[in-house]
Amino acid sequence: MSPPVIPPWPGRSPWPQHPERILVVKPCCLGDVLMATPALRALHLAFPQASIDVAVTAWAAPVLDGNPHLRRLIRYPDRATPQEILRLGLRLRRERYQLGIGLDRSPWVNLLLWLAGIPVRAGIDSRRRGLLLTHRARPRPGQHETELYLEVLEQLGIEQEGLHPEYEVPPGARAAVDRLLADLRIQDRASALVVVHPGGAVNPGATMLSKRWPPERYAELIDRLVVDHGVAVVLVGGSSDREAVEAVKQAARSSVYDLSERLALPELAALCAVAQLFVGNDSGASHLAAAVGTPTVTIFGPTSPLQYRPLGPRSRVCAPEASWHLPTGVDLRRSQREDPTLDIRQVTVDEVYGACAHLLGQAATRC
Known part of the structure; x- marks a missing residue:
C-alpha cells in the first residue's frame, strides 16, 4: 500500500509526507x-x-x-x-x-x-x-x-488494516504456562481448557462492580460445562477479584483450578492462548483473550457492547437485549447503571451456556 498523502496544516507550509x-x-x-x-x-x-x-x-x-x-x-x-x-x-x-x-x-x-x-x-x-x-x-x-x-x-488518509486487536505473548510466559499446566496435568484430564474471569471492573480511579455477572451464575455455568463437555475450568483474576473468585468456588459443585493472583498479564495471555474458551465480564481480560485469538464469551451490562465489545471472528457477546438498541444520542460512555433493562442480571445462564457450547463445538471441529 502506498503511503497516504496527508494534507498540510492549514496556515502552515506542507509537512513531510513520510514522518520519521x-x-x-x-x-x-x-x-x-x-x-x-x-x-x-x-x-x-x-x-x-x-x-x-x-x-x-x-x-x-x-x-x-x-x-x-x-x-x-x-x-x-x-x-x-x-x-x-x-x-x-x-x-x-x-x-x-x-x-x-x-x-x-x-x-x-x-x-x-x-x-x-x-x-x-x-x-x-x-x-x-x-x-x-x-x-x-x-x-x-x-x-x-x-x-x-x-x-x-x-482523517490523515490512513487506511485500516483490520479490526482485530493483537497482543504478542512473550516466549518466556508461554514456557512458564506450559510448565504450570504440565505440573497440574490439566490438559491430560479434560477435553478442553476453559478460562473463567469472574471479576474485573476495577481500574485506577474507577470501580464499577455492577459490570460483574453474579458468582452463582458463573458457578452454574461451570457445572453445566463440566458435566456436558468434560472441560477443565481455571479461575483467574487479580487481588481485586479475590472476592468474586472465592464466591464462584464456594457456589460451584464441580472442581476448579484457582490460578487467581498467580499470573502476571503475560502469563494470563499465554494461558488464554492455549485455552479452548474464555468467559468473563466486560474487562481488560476479555479483550486480552480476544487479542491472542481465544474463542471468547463476554458478558455485558450495564455498559454497551456496541462500543466496548471485544472484536474478532471468535468473540461472542451476551448482553441485555436493550443494550443493542440504545436510542441515538445516548452517551454510551456513561454507565446507565440506573436502567434496570441494562442490568447484567438480565443475562441468563442459558444464554451464556449456549454461546460457550457453540464455541466449544467449533473448537472440537477444528481439532
Whole structure:
C-alpha cells in the first residue's frame, strides 16, 4: 500500500509526507489500549520507516510490551493534572515529533499534543474538546471504540488494516504456562481448557462492580460445562477479584483450578492462548483473550457492547437485549447503571451456556 498523502496544516507550509517520528497518546485502560492496537498496526503499515512512541499509563502499559509496531512506551501520568501535562509536554517537545495521534476523549490528551509542539495533531473531537487538533474525528452514537480510533487515522488518509486487536505473548510466559499446566496435568484430564474471569471492573480511579455477572451464575455455568463437555475450568483474576473468585468456588459443585493472583498479564495471555474458551465480564481480560485469538464469551451490562465489545471472528457477546438498541444520542460512555433493562442480571445462564457450547463445538471441529 502506498503511503497516504496527508494534507498540510492549514496556515502552515506542507509537512513531510513520510514522518520519521510519531507520537500516539492512549493513557488507559487495559481493554481500551488493546482496542487501539488495530490503529497502531495501521499506522505502522502506513509509515513502516517511522519510529512510533506511545504515551500510556503504567497500569495499561503491559498490554503494549513487545508490540512489534512500536519503538518505545512513554509514561503518561497516572493522575493527569495541569502541572503534570505541562511537564510532560515540555519534555516531549525536545523529541521533535512530526505527527501526533490522540486516541482518547480527554482534553488533556489534545493539550499534550499541542504542548509537545507537534505540527500535525489528529484526535477525537468530543464535546468540542478538539480545538487544539488539526485533524478531528467526531464520535458517532453506537460507534465501536476501535472504529473511532481508526477514523482518527482516516482523517490523515490512513487506511485500516483490520479490526482485530493483537497482543504478542512473550516466549518466556508461554514456557512458564506450559510448565504450570504440565505440573497440574490439566490438559491430560479434560477435553478442553476453559478460562473463567469472574471479576474485573476495577481500574485506577474507577470501580464499577455492577459490570460483574453474579458468582452463582458463573458457578452454574461451570457445572453445566463440566458435566456436558468434560472441560477443565481455571479461575483467574487479580487481588481485586479475590472476592468474586472465592464466591464462584464456594457456589460451584464441580472442581476448579484457582490460578487467581498467580499470573502476571503475560502469563494470563499465554494461558488464554492455549485455552479452548474464555468467559468473563466486560474487562481488560476479555479483550486480552480476544487479542491472542481465544474463542471468547463476554458478558455485558450495564455498559454497551456496541462500543466496548471485544472484536474478532471468535468473540461472542451476551448482553441485555436493550443494550443493542440504545436510542441515538445516548452517551454510551456513561454507565446507565440506573436502567434496570441494562442490568447484567438480565443475562441468563442459558444464554451464556449456549454461546460457550457453540464455541466449544467449533473448537472440537477444528481439532
